[in-house]
Amino acid sequence: KACPNCCFCALFHFTVVPVILKALTYDEKRGSCSVGSNVRDAACYVCWAFARAYDPSELIPFINQISSALVIAAVFDRDVNCRRAASAAFQENVGRQGTFPHGIDILTAADYFAVGNRVNCYLTISVYIAGFPEYTQPMIDHLVNMKINHWDSVIRELSTKALHNLTPRAPEYMANVVLPRLLPLSVGTDLHTRHGAILACAEITHALCKLAEENNRSVTYYFNEKSLEGLKQIHQEVLAAICLFFFLYLSVCQFFFLTVCTLIEKLSLSKMPFRGDPIIGGWQWLINDSLRSLPLVSSTARQHIKESAVSALAALCNEYYINEKGEADPALQDELVTRYISGLQNTEEMIRCGFSLALGALPRFLLKGRLQQVLEGLKKATIISPEDVSFAQARRDALIAIAKVCQTVGVKGEGSQEEYVCKDNVTQIYATLLNGVTDYTTDSRGDVGGWVRKAAMTSLMEVTLLLVQNETELINANICKQIMCWLAQQAAEKIDKFRAHAGSVFLTLLHFDRPPVPHIPHREELERIFPRSETETLNWNASSEAFPRITQLLGLPTYQYYVLLGLSVSVGGLTETTVRKYSAQSLFEYMKKIQNDSSEMESFCETLLKVFEDNLRNDRVSVPLLTMLDQMLANGCFDIFTMQGNHPFPVKLFNLCKEEIKRSKDVRKLRSKSNLLSIRKTTASQVYEMLITYSDVVDPAIMDEVMTILSDTNWEAELTVVREKRNHLCDLMKVPKPQLVSKVKYGNVLLSFFLCNDQLFY
Structure with a gap:
């Protein structure tokens, strides 16, 4: 007679365990979604039941298989419910069976709450668990066999990054087994597998080369000739695929452009021995084509392609275009810089974006001697003309590029304007960036000028901090005043995300102390209104917190005009919002405080008239300004003047109102004026x-x-x-x-x- 335990083992080994292991990874795409999460969840429940149903000795032959499968599900499953179910099953087995390898340590890192964040699971927890030899190879094999060809592109990309992080745990296995397995897949026919395999090759190669460098070995230590040729061959196969699919499947080409740009970046960062190889010219061609991008692909996809191409360009130039003297070949430099500058005036907006970002990514040795030409080209790309008024993204990227170029070339006050940010070009740079803060272009997408203003504010901050840390004397008082005043205006306006960004930049410059930014007007008063201790806690997105602070700047003469200009748009907004409510409330509270101070009131009213006069027939400001005036009159803000028959303020205001609506057919403007004059x-x-x-x-x-x-x-x-x-x-x-x-x-x-x-x- 057979031993009952032996019968159980045979049944369990040949029937139950294979089914459960398959169920733990079951995932099948159907249409735009997948089925299988309920199966995986049920498999986790079965594993949970094992811990309660069987004696520990009965499960010992299957411990490694079950524990590895549960760890893989807990860390790499796409759905959070399945990851948590696997973690719970693992915990039950650790507690009741006590035979899972390193159970307590793994459970501490991958508990119910820790596995809730998918990115953390793939990139952090997996690395810790792979440190235990029993789980290293099963985890790597699972990613290669099941995840790099997953139907969800996010999972494929996370898997390749996880393979990068896991490479130091098993470098020989990655080099001798995994990479040779991936290279044929990278030129295969299945799109998902090809995409994941190319990214995996790039990430593993980068990790292996970095590991070799850290151990003072040649970058080719882990690679043989076949592997190196296979990596170069990927590019040729992708070019053939692009030519085949370009006019048929643009989404396929989008994948190829993104993927190969990532491959180029990683191989360049890996310092692969391809200097002088014709493959470099092919990489450059593909990068240039990616910067131009696909005309029929969505704008979001095109932006991703450009960002990937720019990263690849920077890595390629730094590795393969610099000689032993730290210089570039003059012909190559001239070709690249001239090509990219000429593209800044292209009639296609996204091409301008691509070449702007490319100029911002060029290393210093390619900008040397051509800096002024680059800055002039980028400046022209920021100017609004009737033909390209809607090219807000191109203007945004040009402003971003200016700051990047300045950071790349560095600062030298007495240096040449062709090589450094210096006294001869710093004024021009600031003029271009400050002009970007005034971009209020609107189209069917809304306030697209906000993208430009946000980029301009960021670039102003980066350039200013660069100068402060190197040669502070290049920042004069007038420039600093303009920066802080424009930021104050933006911090008083109505769109939350732009107001929050302006407020953050404003406080960064105010409280920067390594060394402090010079010439900030009313620094002591500003530090009292915005204490350093509240820099991180002040929520600029919340109108109730932002406007009570920003209206206090009305009492500072330097900022009064700009803050009032920003508040006009917020207080006189088209609809009743929390922004309008709290901005108006804060303004009226400020007015109450100065009612009995004739000099403060005189100053405020003069500034108000100046704002009105400067923005006559500028509907973006004048229409909400009329509405704001109506509210201020209704709240008795000007009673001290309106009761005086001989005070000039009411007369000047009345004349400006008449001038504003003269021959106007704008219904909203006429209604605002009617309310104002008929209280x-x-x-x-x-x-x-x-x-x-x-x-x-x-x-x-x-x-x-x-x-x-x-x-x-x-x-x-x-x-x-x-x-x-x-x-x-x-x-x-x-x-x-x-x-x-x-x-x-x-x-x-x-x-x-x-x-x-x-x-x-x-």
Whole structure:
């Protein structure tokens, strides 16, 4: 008779275990999604049940298979539910069986909560677990066999990065087994497998070369001739595929461009011995073509292709285009720089983007002697012309490139403007960047100028910090004043993400201390308003936190004009939002504080008139400015002036309003002006509506007379007339009449509508 245990072992080994191991990795694509997660989850439950159902001695023959499969599922499964189910099953087996290798250590790193983050699982936890020899090879094999050909491109890319991180755990196995297995797959027919295999070859090669360098070995230590030729062959096969698929499957070509650019970058960073090889020319051609990108591919995909190509270009140039003297071949330098600068004026926006980013990625030895030419070309790409007004992305990338170029060439005050950022070109650089902060272009996509403004603010910060850390004297007071004022304006505007970015840059420059940024106006007051301790905690995205701080800058003369300009757009916004609510509330609170300070009020009103005058017929500012003025009048912000018949402010404001709407057909502008000039009439109308709704608030005996006065009076008549009617209403309703301050004379003012507005009725 057979031993019961032997029968169990045979059944378990030949029937149950293979099924469970297959189920733990089951995944099948159907259409745009996949099936299999429920199967994998059920398999984890079965493994969980094993721990409770069997004696530890009965599972010993299968421990390595089950433990490896559960670890792989816990770390590499696509779905978080399955990763957590595998972790729970592993935990149950560790607790009840006690035979899983390194169970406690692994469970500590890959517990229920740790496996919730997929990127962390692939790139961090996997490396730790692979440190235990029992799991190293199974994990690598799983990635190569099951994940680099996965239907989800995100999983394929994460798998290749995981292979990079796992390479130091088994370098010989990677070089002698995995890489030879991947090279044929990288030129195969299946698109997903080809994509993953090329990326895996790139990542493993980079990791092996880095490991060899760290151990003072030749970069080719882990490679034989066949492997090196196989790596070079990938490029040729991909070019053939691009030619085949270009007009049929643009999405396929997109994969190829992205993938091979990554391969070029990694092989260049690996310092592969290809200097002087014709393959370098082929790589350069593909990079240039990627910078131009595919015309019918989505803009997001094109941007990814360009970023990948730019990274590849930087690595290629640094490794293969520099000679022993640290210089570039003049002919090659001339060809690259001239090609990229000429592309900055291309009629295709995305081509401009690509070549701008390429110039920003060039190493110093390729920019040497051509810096001024590069800066001039990038400056032209930032200028708005009627033909390219909507090319906001190109202007954004040109501004980014300017900062990158400056960081690459470095600073030398007395140096040549063809080689360094110096006293001869720093003003031009700042002028270009500051001009970008004024880009308010809009189109069907919305405020596309915001992309340009954000890039300009970032570049201003990077260039300024570069100068501060090298030659502070190149920053003059006027430039610093302009930077801080423009940032203050952007920090007062209505779009949260741009306001937050401006606020972050503003505080970075204010609190930078290695060494401090010079010439910041009102530094002490700014540090009191924005203490260093709150730099990280202040939430610029929250209107309720940002505007109470930024409105305090209205009390600083240098910033007042710019902050008021930014607040005009926020307070007078088209719709009622939290931005409009808190910006208006903060502005009115500031106005209340200065009501009794005549000099502060005079300064504020002069600045307000200046903002209005500078932006006449600029609808982006003037229309919300009219709305803001309407709100300020309704809140009594200018009562101190409107009660004075001889004060010039109301007259100047009235004249500017007339000039703004002259011959205008803009309904929103006309309505804003109507509200602004008809506040007594509007107030009377609202009181009339209130009395109709709540008739019991007034004595019925006087109701008819009150209603008649409200409806029949010409509230836009002379001040003496309407004041008499108002006082009569106050007497009828037994409301205290507003009292004028002594020594204030009333006159026949053009803007009689400014009288006491919201204090007219109580």
